[in-house]
Amino acid sequence: MSVIGDKAQPLNKAPSAPDVETPFMRFRSDFMESRVAAVALALLILIILIAIFAPLIAPQNPYDLAQVDILESRQPPGAKSFQGYIFLLGSDGAGRDLFSAILYGLRISLSVGAMSGVIALAIGSVIGLAAAYSGGRTEAFIMRIVDIQLSFPAILIALMLLAVFGKGVDKIMIALVTVQWAYYARTVRSSALVERSKEYVEAANCLCLSHKRILFGHILPNCLAPLIVVGTVQTAHAIALEATLSFLGVGLPQTEPSLGLLISNGFEYMLSGRYWISFFPGIALLITIVSINLVGDQLRDVLNPRLQK
Amino acid sequence: MQSAVVVFVMSVIVFFGVNVVGDPIDMLINPEADQEDIEIAIRALGLDKPIGEQYLFFLKNALAGNLGRSFIFGEPALQLILQRMPATMELAFAALIMAVVLGIPLGLYAGLKPESLFARTTMSVSILGFSLPTFWVGLMMIMVFAVILGWLPSTGRGELGTFMGMTSSLFTLDGLLHMLMPALNLALLKISLVIRLTRAGTREAVLQDYIKFAYAKGLKQSRVIFVHLLKNILIPVITVLGLEFGNLIAFSVVTETIFAWPGMGKLLIDSIQQLDRPVIVAYLILIVLIFVALNLIVDIAYSILDPRVRLGDRKA
Numbered sequence: 001m002s003v004i005g006d007k008a009q010p011l012n013k014a015p016s017a018p019d020v021e022t023p024f025m026r027f028r029s030d031f032m033e034s035r036v037a038a039v040a041l042a043l044l045i046l047i048i049l050i051a052i053f054a055p056l057i058a059p060q061n062p063y064d065l066a067q068v069d070i071l072e073s074r075q076p077p078g079a080k081s082f083q084g085y086i087f088l089l090g091s092d093g094a095g096r097d098l099f100s101a102i103l104y105g106l107r108i109s110l111s112v113g114a115m116s117g118v119i120a121l122a123i124g125s126v127i128g129l130a131a132a133y134s135g136g137r138t139e140a141f142i143m144r145i146v147d148i149q150l151s152f153p154a155i156l157i158a159l160m161l162l163a164v165f166g167k168g169v170d171k172i173m174i175a176l177v178t179v180q181w182a183y184y185a186r187t188v189r190s191s192a193l194v195e196r197s198k199e200y201v202e203a204a205n206c207l208c209l210s211h212k213r214i215l216f217g218h219i220l221p222n223c224l225a226p227l228i229v230v231g232t233v234q235t236a237h238a239i240a241l242e243a244t245l246s247f248l249g250v251g252l253p254q255t256e257p258s259l260g261l262l263i264s265n266g267f268e269y270m271l272s273g274r275y276w277i278s279f280f281p282g283i284a285l286l287i288t289i290v291s292i293n294l295v296g297d298q299l300r301d302v303l304n305p306r307l308q309k
Numbered sequence: 310m311q312s313a314v315v316v317f318v319m320s321v322i323v324f325f326g327v328n329v330v331g332d333p334i335d336m337l338i339n340p341e342a343d344q345e346d347i348e349i350a351i352r353a354l355g356l357d358k359p360i361g362e363q364y365l366f367f368l369k370n371a372l373a374g375n376l377g378r379s380f381i382f383g384e385p386a387l388q389l390i391l392q393r394m395p396a397t398m399e400l401a402f403a404a405l406i407m408a409v410v411l412g413i414p415l416g417l418y419a420g421l422k423p424e425s426l427f428a429r430t431t432m433s434v435s436i437l438g439f440s441l442p443t444f445w446v447g448l449m450m451i452m453v454f455a456v457i458l459g460w461l462p463s464t465g466r467g468e469l470g471t472f473m474g475m476t477s478s479l480f481t482l483d484g485l486l487h488m489l490m491p492a493l494n495l496a497l498l499k500i501s502l503v504i505r506l507t508r509a510g511t512r513e514a515v516l517q518d519y520i521k522f523a524y525a526k527g528l529k530q531s532r533v534i535f536v537h538l539l540k541n542i543l544i545p546v547i548t549v550l551g552l553e554f555g556n557l558i559a560f561s562v563v564t565e566t567i568f569a570w571p572g573m574g575k576l577l578i579d580s581i582q583q584l585d586r587p588v589i590v591a592y593l594i595l596i597v598l599i600f601v602a603l604n605l606i607v608d609i610a611y612s613i614l615d616p617r618v619r620l621g622d623r624k625a
Binding site: 148151152153155156159160162163164236240243244247248249250260263266267270275278279282285286289290293 | 315437439440441442443444445448449451452456555556559560562563566567577578581582589593596600604
């Protein structure tokens with residue numbers, strides 16, 4: 001049984017019998033069965049909160065040039081700053097407090113990754129649905145494009161686009177969306193093909209509901225489970241890809257350093273033994289990506305109807 | 310047939326990317342040239358003609374291998390890239406060999422003894438291998454092995470040796486030392502992949518009748534594992550590795566930048582940063598050709614390796 005598919009029945013029963021397990025409760029207890037996944041989820045929520053409230057937590061606004069002193073550059077972790085707070089993780093080549101820079105960088109990395117993921121999900125699922133529903137030549141044509149695109153590595157496509165368009169937040173978003181939409185299209189199409197032949201779609205057809213309503217009101221909600229799984233994994237990929245591109249110097253501009261750019265800035269100081277400028281942003285990136293991946297893994301196990309007892 | 314279409318579509322995209330999105334005069338002609346030179350160049354590149362004719366002109370030039378001259382080096386762009394190609398190829402090959410030499414035995418062991426501590430550690434490390442951003446691992450390798458321990462050189466290609474007409478870092482000790490870190494860095498993801506593939510294949514195969522029969526015949530364990538089992542799990546591993554070779558070439562852009570390896574990936578990044586556009590265009594066209602060729606080779610190799618897939622069926 002799919003978790004999302006049978007939402008309708010228990011919702012009606014729940015008020016009369018409070019001890020009945022709602023799908024959400026079952027989903028929650030299934031998810032929490034793995035302690036690793038529970039820890040990963042807690043970490044991920046913590047990271048997201050930190051990113052949202054970065055201006056309140058960070059001792060310094062790293063974009064505000066008035067607060068950054070070049071004389072304080074390359075301080076080791078634990079050194080005391082002129083303003084009185086402590087450089088918890090040291091300072092970077094421009095004198096920014098690394099801890100603050102990481103919090104702000106996390107914000108940029110997460111928002112770029114999540115936003116491109118959402119846009120790619122929207123575009124990909126509409127195209128995938130259209131392919132599955134129309135069938136015939138349209139479907140063959142769309143899926144051929146998807147196949148061709150997926151035969152090229154993501155980083156190569158992103159590099160090509162950025163080489164032609166140049167740097168910038170909008171450009172890197174375009175690149176990330178272009179890279180990702182094909183995965184969503186393929187996922188939606190394969191599950192929509194299964195759903196399309198089920199009885200409830202036939203029933204909806206008999207009721208003369210519009211194509212739009214059948215597609216978005218009936219088929220799409222039932223394809224959500226695999227989409228959520230692909231979405232989490234793809235968001236982790238997008239964050240890693242953005243970091244890689246920024247590291248290569250073709251991603252985000254220097255004025256708004258994401259984690260990848262912070263690591264890249266630290267590269268030149270590393271050979272002289274100042275490890276912290278690259279090391280700590282990398283750890284932040286690593287924790288983010290690993291926790292998203294672990295949550296995604298557990299979601300896949302929980303949401304997969306074939307693995308359900 | 311499909312490959313031809315892909316090449317054609319890509320050439321159109323690259324052409325439009327350069328000529329319509331950007332200003333072709335800016336893109337293909339050195340900005341430091343004077344007015345007279347610019348006009349000569351415009352005529353030479355056919356930029357005074359209508360757009361359809363321009364595209365044909367571009368195609369003709371590209372087919373003749375004439376993709377413009379580099380602003381920085383003053384050499385033909387294509388030649389510049391082809392000079393750097395052996396360095397990238399040898400790095401990718403070294404990474405591929407590492408993935409096979411390390412990945413298959415580890416995966417085999419993890420598949421045969423899934424409960425042992427060593428197998429569990431291997432699997433957890435391989436999960437990490439998937440999640441770790443390649444470029445950061447590269448930096449940390451430099452920090453540990455080059456800066457702190459001082460065992461390995463961190464940049465460049467080292468001394469080159471010549472063997473049977475091929476010049477490569479593989480044939481000198483210094484070259485090998487230089488290659489160790491970049492190749493391992495590039496191979497990390499593929500090692501994890503091979504471990505997982507081999508382990509999954511092994512776990513499936515040990516339960517099958519032909520393995521039980523081989524044991525029942527009284528064959529030695531080593532013979533069962535290395536002859537009967539390995540033969541059967543190798544086919545998917547080899548196919549995936551073939552497909553991943555292209556991926557290695559693409560990812561070498563990152564590794565080459567970190568380790569200052571003078572390959573074509575580093576050339577691309579340098580060119581993007583110095584706005585050396587003819588080199589960028591030439592690189593993009595060349596890499597698409599390489600990819601299409603690789604996919605074709607893997608398809609054909611697959612049909613040779615696995616008799617169930619034949620070219621005849623694919624056309625139908």
